[in-house]
Amino acid sequence: MFTKKKTCGVCGYRVTPTKEEIYVAEEPRGFMDALTKPPMRFSAMDCPRCGCQIALAVRFPRVDLPPITERDDADESEVAEDED
Template sequence: ECRVCGYRFTPEREKIYTAEEPRSMADMLTKAPTRFSAVDCPVCGCQIALAIRAPRIDFPAIVERHDADAEETEGGEDED
């Protein structure tokens, strides 16, 4: 539903595009861009944000785990 004119419609897959939120020059250097899926209202033409698109995270093929419970501490404790 359009928040400007109130027209209700179902977005067509072909008309959905990716938009980016405007940023200041300082934010361009420090923050990642906020991207979202959007569609234009067929009646008034305003942009309607559908969903925020999070950046993809690529994990390395081999992930090493550190298991602190399996290791024994050697002489690290002080006795009174």
């Protein structure tokens, strides 16, 4: 997943992340931020030497778009005239 070595900001240990070590973390927020803003999530891992959290990449929420609906070119007035 990650090919580059990451460096711990506390002890300076360099480690290559593996899939088994990576987890999703959420940034702590205050009360008002929790009510108004979506949570900031990121991929992270723990340093094997000192145990500090190493942030790897920000995870943005997925945006699901609604399917495009097909519309006929007929106006409502044309449809009403055809029904009479």
